[in-house]
Amino acid sequence: MTNEELQSYLTERFTEAEIKLGTQYVEMTVTAAALHETALQLKKLDKLSFDYLFCLTGVDYAENMGIVYHLESVEHRHVMVLKAKTADRVSPALDTVSDVWITAKYHEREAYDLLGIHFNNHTDLRRMFLDDSWGHPLRKDYVDEVRIVER
Amino acid sequence: MAFNIYDFTTLTHSIHVGLAESFSPVVATTIEWVIVGVSYLLFVALFGLFLVYAERKVCAAFQQRLGPMRVGPWGLLQTIADFIKLLMKELIMPRKADWFLYNLAPFIVIIASFMAIAILPFAPGLQSFDFDIGIFYLTAVSSVGVIGILIAGWSSNNKYSLIGAMRSGAQILSYELSVSLSLLTMVIFAGSMQFSTIVEGQRDAWFIFSGHIPAMIAFIIFLIAGTAETNRGPFDLAEAESELVAGFHTEYSGVKFAMFFLAEYINLFIISAVAATVFLGGWMPLHFGNLESFNHVMDFIPPVVWFFGKVLFVIFVIMWFKWTFPRLRVDQILTLEWKYLLPINLVNILLMALVVLTKFHF
Amino acid sequence: MSEIREVIINNDRLATDEYLVNMGPQHPSTHGVLRLLVRLEGEKVLNVQPHTGYIHSGIEKMCEAITYPQIIHLTDRMDYLSAHMNNEAVALCVEKALQVEVPDRVKYIRTIMDELSRLASHQLWWCVFGMDMGALTTFFYGLRDREKILDIFEETCGARMTVSYNTPGGLMFDIHPNFQKRVKEFITYFRTKLPEYDKLLSGNVILRERAEGIGHLSLKDAIDFGVTGPSGRASGFSCDMRKHQPYSAYPLVKFKEILDDRCDTLARYEVRILEMYESLSIIEQLIDNIPEGDYAVKMKGVLKLPEGEFYQRVESARGEFGVYIVSDGKKNPYRVKFRSPGFSNMFALNKMAKGHKIADLVAIMSTLDLIIPDIDR
Amino acid sequence: MKSFIEYIASILKGLWTLLVGMKVTAKYFFTPWNHVTQQYPENRDSLVMFERFRGEVIMPHTENNEHLCTGCGICEINCPNGSIEIISKSILTPEGKKKRIIDQHIYHLGMCTLCNLCVKACPTGAIVMGQKFEHAVWDRALLTKVLNQPGSKIAEGVKE
Incomplete structure (x- = not known):
């Protein structure tokens, strides 16, 4: 499907979500509550069949924390972006999608490590790179006076 | 006979007579023991150093490199420098290692190698003892070394060492069979287990030529199984560095490591020397049936040179294996032994027996 | 220790004949500082748990503080064996955001450089694979041939590995006058050496016995785990970004996407060997036709990307490499994410190695071609 | 069968x-x-690096001890690692005008990743990449270098 077809299909299928055409891909933003169900649908629906999660990024949007999922369908070769945000900055939590795409399990661990986003129902949520004593360095409010030299 | 000039019997005999005349029999025998022991020690140490150097140069040539070049001309003193380094290194022992066994293991390994080397005939008269079950003794003694390896792996309190030792145990036990059976093939052909008789039997033609097809098959099997028994690549599972770091000697350092290292090279020498003796005529020069003048020229080359030439050739072939092939997996090693080498070997013994019975040989 | 305790708790205690072995972070076959917690039963691997972070350098954090042209030199240091592709991904992403069209000459040179990097990377992989299998001689043959490519890089780019040759808008320098001659010499040379690789290792009965049927990764698993690159293609996963999202001069050249459906170590091995032939043919198609023109577009002194999100996917030597830039209109990116192929590939290891021997674990890890700085970033 | x-x-x-x-x-x-072995210290005399090889940042001086650096600081801005520090000073020109010129061009080789951005950005071409690659020293402080030689001055006719 082209981006436009994809956009119209998604709009009619997911009425709750906020769908727009980004710079390259169709972007769909869902609420934290609808995330897991949407992810399942995106993978299961024959016309979509987004079975390949190629990138999972945690982003600190200052006022809220978000996860960006880049999805591709191996069969149809179309790409879309799924976003989920949570306004809770103190203990942000989203549902895991690692049961939908296995690779998300590890990317979520990375996001948890670097941004401190907790994933509900994740089977093995440990820090990926850093020691437990570290903060979450990719958060915008992260300060480290010793190791970061501002210029 | 021309090669009598090179016979050591007169020399050793005169030493013996001289000693017996000047001392009481007990003292004379003791002195003889000491002389023999020291000369073997010296030989092993020097030849071991040379083999390490040769291995490094040979592997460098296979890999389009130069190898050691810094210490001495063409790096000739490199192994001596390495040895001094190993002597000076701190001996580290893991905290929970079994003190007694940990320290015992290198000695077992190296003593087993020394025992095996005693039986080898280097030249006429240059053999420390020559008894009628020589080959039997050799196969028995050469498998003692594995006990040392097992002890080393067990006592190091290291999982890698243990895996390496267990692999080594399984491997050597299996391949001992092939080594013995391929030697047995040749024993049938030679009609003797005594090394001197075997060498004498190859005066006219080396066994690998006179025994033709079965001898060649036995030779190939012996090379493969011998390589496996010395734990060398492609059968170096016991110390597979990409899997087990250094296998059974992971926790050994300094002199104790040097002993394992030396033992490995002595074992390489023993296997090659046995191959040279049993299949390639030992110190016998190359003779062709009725080419009198050719045979005569060959006789002028001393037997020691013949022996070491053959040994070095076999060592080169084994090194060639090591620097060409990938390592086998542990189950493949056993498959190779039990599904390929053993049946072929058994059939080969039958074939050899037929050849001997029908006198279908040269 | 804590992990060991954890495993004991998580796995209803270890059975008496099982034990845990730490492979790495200092282990000859983990190629750097990867640590694998392996649960063994004798020689059999029951479970592999990779632990990362030993060489985490915070590149994504650093990127937030520097400008777009400066990001490029950091990407060199992630997957240092496919530095060109990483550089190119950032350069393409910035160009896409700024809507800059680079001259054809740049596209051609970038593609040639990509393929040379791929060759160099696969050569290194081949020799290291041989070494992991215990054939040490391959290591020197592979490096000997790779040296020639690195010389080409050094002459044109000024560095051998951390090349930093791409910049947003073009290239750092024009190609060196000797470049074409040297590349052609290399191709003729390497076409004589590649069959030797086959003779020495590919055909070898020991290798084939060791690799066949080992480390099975089905197509579904490959997609699920996001295993891309040669490792994914050996499972039949058509994931070549050069075909699916062509960039630079890839739309102009003819090449095959090497796919294999045997899914095992041998397939991964052969896919890489065949890819080397493909890379040679791509370079041959381009090297004589490099168009004249500028080697870079004149860019502004300070690059500011428009507000928005930009994603660029390229095919690096070990899989799909992605750059995701979130820009808020300033000269520094708001968030940069590198989708590194090794990260996704590595976690399929447990799936593949379960039930095989230790030696197979090493071989499987080797065919995944892991570069640890690429995983840790 | x-x-x-x-x-x-x-x-x-x-x-x-x-x-x-x-x-x-x-x-x-x-x-x-x-064989492919290069015996490195022995072949040092015949070892020539490629002209683009990036070994270190250097500032070429003429025989009159003149360089091209105006002290504008663009290299410092372009450096991703902070390995360049420009210390400038004010002098009075013969015409009586105040002018800022370079005092010390400090270069931390130990922090440099040799990415070539400073050389590319330099408007006067004052700094270039040198071919020296043997940088091992016993003291880390020796890796901090002052690129402009003592007593050097900016060459005539360099556009500011």
Whole structure:
């Protein structure tokens, strides 16, 4: 499907979500509550069949924390972006999608490590790179006076 | 006979007579023991150093490199420098290692190698003892070394060492069979287990030529199984560095490591020397049936040179294996032994027996 | 220790004949500082748990503080064996955001450089694979041939590995006058050496016995785990970004996407060997036709990307490499994410190695071609 | 019987592949003069790096001890690692005007990743990449260098 077809299909299928055409891909933003169900649908629906999660990024949007999922369908070769945000900055939590795409399990661990986003129902949520004593360095409010030299 | 000039019997005999005349029999025998022991020690140490150097140069040539070049001309003193380094290194022992066994293991390994080397005939008269079950003794003694390896792996309190030792145990036990059976093939052909008789039997033609097809098959099997028994690549599972770091000697350092290292090279020498003796005529020069003048020229080359030439050739072939092939997996090693080498070997013994019975040989 | 305790708790205690072995972070076959917690039963691997972070350098954090042209030199240091592709991904992403069209000459040179990097990377992989299998001689043959490519890089780019040759808008320098001659010499040379690789290792009965049927990764698993690159293609996963999202001069050249459906170590091995032939043919198609023109577009002194999100996917030597830039209109990116192929590939290891021997674990890890700085970033 | 033939064939085929591999290594063994080893410290005199090779940042000076650096600080801005520090000073020109010129161009080789951005950005071409690659020193402080030589001044006619 082209981006436009994809956009119209998604709009009619997911009425709750906020769908727009980004710079390259169709972007769909869902609420934290609808995330897991949407992810399942995106993978299961024959016309979509987004079975390949190629990138999972945690982003600190200052006022809220978000996860960006880049999805591709191996069969149809179309790409879309799924976003989920949570306004809770103190203990942000989203549902895991690692049961939908296995690779998300590890990317979520990375996001948890670097941004401190907790994933509900994740089977093995440990820090990926850093020691437990570290903060979450990719958060915008992260300060480290010793190791970061501002210029 | 021309090669009598090179016979050591007169020399050793005169030493013996001289000693017996000047001392009481007990003292004379003791002195003889000491002389023999020291000369073997010296030989092993020097030849071991040379083999390490040769291995490094040979592997460098296979890999389009130069190898050691810094210490001495063409790096000739490199192994001596390495040895001094190993002597000076701190001996580290893991905290929970079994003190007694940990320290015992290198000695077992190296003593087993020394025992095996005693039986080898280097030249006429240059053999420390020559008894009628020589080959039997050799196969028995050469498998003692594995006990040392097992002890080393067990006592190091290291999982890698243990895996390496267990692999080594399984491997050597299996391949001992092939080594013995391929030697047995040749024993049938030679009609003797005594090394001197075997060498004498190859005066006219080396066994690998006179025994033709079965001898060649036995030779190939012996090379493969011998390589496996010395734990060398492609059968170096016991110390597979990409899997087990250094296998059974992971926790050994300094002199104790040097002993394992030396033992490995002595074992390489023993296997090659046995191959040279049993299949390639030992110190016998190359003779062709009725080419009198050719045979005569060959006789002028001393037997020691013949022996070491053959040994070095076999060592080169084994090194060639090591620097060409990938390592086998542990189950493949056993498959190779039990599904390929053993049946072929058994059939080969039958074939050899037929050849001997029908006198279908040269 | 804590992990060991954890495993004991998580796995209803270890059975008496099982034990845990730490492979790495200092282990000859983990190629750097990867640590694998392996649960063994004798020689059999029951479970592999990779632990990362030993060489985490915070590149994504650093990127937030520097400008777009400066990001490029950091990407060199992630997957240092496919530095060109990483550089190119950032350069393409910035160009896409700024809507800059680079001259054809740049596209051609970038593609040639990509393929040379791929060759160099696969050569290194081949020799290291041989070494992991215990054939040490391959290591020197592979490096000997790779040296020639690195010389080409050094002459044109000024560095051998951390090349930093791409910049947003073009290239750092024009190609060196000797470049074409040297590349052609290399191709003729390497076409004589590649069959030797086959003779020495590919055909070898020991290798084939060791690799066949080992480390099975089905197509579904490959997609699920996001295993891309040669490792994914050996499972039949058509994931070549050069075909699916062509960039630079890839739309102009003819090449095959090497796919294999045997899914095992041998397939991964052969896919890489065949890819080397493909890379040679791509370079041959381009090297004589490099168009004249500028080697870079004149860019502004300070690059500011428009507000928005930009994603660029390229095919690096070990899989799909992605750059995701979130820009808020300033000269520094708001968030940069590198989708590194090794990260996704590595976690399929447990799936593949379960039930095989230790030696197979090493071989499987080797065919995944892991570069640890690429995983840790 | 068929399986027996296959068994024998597999042995022979396996042996053959091994021999093919041994032939490759033997070829190199018996042509040792084709070795690829470079004996580094010995070949130092004949070792020439490529002209684009990036070994370090240097500031070429003429024989009159003049360089091209105006002290504008663009290299400092472009450096991703902070390995360049420009210390400038004010002087009075003969015309009586105040002018800022370079005092010290400090270069931390230990922090430099040799990315070439400073050289590319330099408007006057005052700094270039040098070919020296033997940078090992006993003291880390020695890796901090002042690129403009003492007493040097900016060459005539450099556009500011």
